[in-house]
Amino acid sequence: MSALAAAVADTNARCQAPLDEDYAHLQRQLDRRRFDIEALVARAMGFRVAIPSWGVGTGGTRFGRFPGPGEPRTLLEKLDDCGVVQSLVRITPGISLHIPWDKPRDSGPGDAASIRARLLELGLSIESMNSNTFQDQGSQQLSYKFGSLSHTDYAVRQQAIDHNLECLAIGRALGASAHTVWIGDGGNFPGQIHFRRSLDRYIESLQAIHAGLPDGWRLFIEHKCYEPAFYSTVLNDWGTSYLCAREVGERCLSLVDLGHHAPNVNIEQIVAQLIRLRALGGFHFNDSKFGDDDLDAGSIKPFQLFLIFNELVDAEQEGIPGFAPAYMLDQSHNVTDPIESLMTSAMEVVRAYVQAHLVDRAALAEAQANNDPMRALQLLKAAFRTDVSPILAEARVREGGAIDPVMAYRASGYRGAVAKARPPVASSGSGIV
Numbered sequence: 001m002s003a004l005a006a007a008v009a010d011t012n013a014r015c016q017a018p019l020d021e022d023y024a025h026l027q028r029q030l031d032r033r034r035f036d037i038e039a040l041v042a043r044a045m046g047f048r049v050a051i052p053s054w055g056v057g058t059g060g061t062r063f064g065r066f067p068g069p070g071e072p073r074t075l076l077e078k079l080d081d082c083g084v085v086q087s088l089v090r091i092t093p094g095i096s097l098h099i100p101w102d103k104p105r106d107s108g109p110g111d112a113a114s115i116r117a118r119l120l121e122l123g124l125s126i127e128s129m130n131s132n133t134f135q136d137q138g139s140q141q142l143s144y145k146f147g148s149l150s151h152t153d154y155a156v157r158q159q160a161i162d163h164n165l166e167c168l169a170i171g172r173a174l175g176a177s178a179h180t181v182w183i184g185d186g187g188n189f190p191g192q193i194h195f196r197r198s199l200d201r202y203i204e205s206l207q208a209i210h211a212g213l214p215d216g217w218r219l220f221i222e223h224k225c226y227e228p229a230f231y232s233t234v235l236n237d238w239g240t241s242y243l244c245a246r247e248v249g250e251r252c253l254s255l256v257d258l259g260h261h262a263p264n265v266n267i268e269q270i271v272a273q274l275i276r277l278r279a280l281g282g283f284h285f286n287d288s289k290f291g292d293d294d295l296d297a298g299s300i301k302p303f304q305l306f307l308i309f310n311e312l313v314d315a316e317q318e319g320i321p322g323f324a325p326a327y328m329l330d331q332s333h334n335v336t337d338p339i340e341s342l343m344t345s346a347m348e349v350v351r352a353y354v355q356a357h358l359v360d361r362a363a364l365a366e367a368q369a370n371n372d373p374m375r376a377l378q379l380l381k382a383a384f385r386t387d388v389s390p391i392l393a394e395a396r397v398r399e400g401g402a403i404d405p406v407m408a409y410r411a412s413g414y415r416g417a418v419a420k421a422r423p424p425v426a427s428s429g430s431g432i433v
């Protein structure tokens with residue numbers, strides 16, 4: 001038995017009796033409220049949120065980066081860490097890759113065949129690809145300093161398009177089915193960029209990428225209100241994203257990264273509007289206090305996360321045609337063990353999903369019809385205040401995971417073991433997009 005499996009068995013044995021007690025109590029409470037706890041366990045077991053390959057390394061800010069011990073140095077090592085997350089929480093089998101950081105080698109360890117074999121061994125799969133035209137890579141001819149897909153120079157735009165097409169080819173070889181484009185294009189000075197023409201060029205470049213999409217793939221475009229450009233950003237908000245997606249093509253959809261909005265923006269309403277417009281492609285979950293996208297999902301504003309899932313579950317239960325958003329974490333781990341942050345965040349996301357199933361939707365519809373805001377809020381709060389932890393733990397146990405993933409992970413000694421096997425490297429291809 002591996003150290004990890006032994007730690008799961010050992011910690012689960014210690015946590016089982018308290019879990020049984022809490023589960024039985026919650027079952028009585030939910031019976032009274034006419035919710036079927038078994039159905040909720042099934043929902044929790046069926047939930048999926050993908051892990052970004054760059055999330056298993058320490059992130060950083062523009063001021064610095066403080067690497068932790070045992071950081072993965074290669075894609076195979078990143079997959080090993082993702083495998084640890086999945087083996088403990090059991091809802092994260094999907095991985096999102098970043099090119100060029102995760103570009104497979106041409107042959108030998110780290111080539112496409114060895115990556116596919118490792119994925120199979122770990123019970124993981126590649127879900128989506130991410131391009132990178134917000135940095136210059138050593139091998140490229142032209143610089144993205146003044147933009148990529150919207151650059152004024154056709155040759156730079158073509159280089160960025162070719163890079164995205166290469167991501168599609170790599171993703172196809174690894175079994176992915178979606179491609180996400182986030183660009184850093186924008187301006188720092190009034191007058192620097194012709195707003196209308198830069199949008200024209202952006203859309204035209206995306207059309208070329210859309211035309212290269214393999215069968216069955218979806219193209220997600222990710223907006224962000226600022227950073228790295230601080231005066232203007234080409235794809236700055238969800239409305240622009242929606243309108244661009246419509247012009248780009250029918251398989252182009254909007255992706256919502258929670259941290260890519262100005263403070264206090266009503267993200268749950270944006271989510272509902274994109275669902276109404278049949279344009280919601282997916283999510284990058286994280287949390288933020290100011291204007292960043294770096295904090296762990298659910299760590300600052302768990303009620304906001306719940307309200308977002310309230311909209312998603314409402315749409316799911318209504319059976320809206322074509323509603324199939326892709327869920328992924330996208331956050332930067334600067335002061336924690338990335339594996340612990342990813343596990344905790346995945347659990348916060350599924351927590352919000354399960355809590356949203358506890359909204360009495362018939363009563364909510366009645367409160368809305370009667371213009372009774374206090375009753376409406378009470379119904380949402382009743383769901384949000386319910387501690388569904390026993391449901392989540394039960395779902396993990398039934399899938400072979402850990403009742404307390406962080407406790408099991410620490411007991412396994414995994415980080416100490418990989419710290420010995422993986423000496424630090426200067427650059428690990430991690431960060432935030």
Ligand SMILES: [Mn+2]
Pocket residue numbers: 182222257284330433
């Ligand atoms: Mn993102």
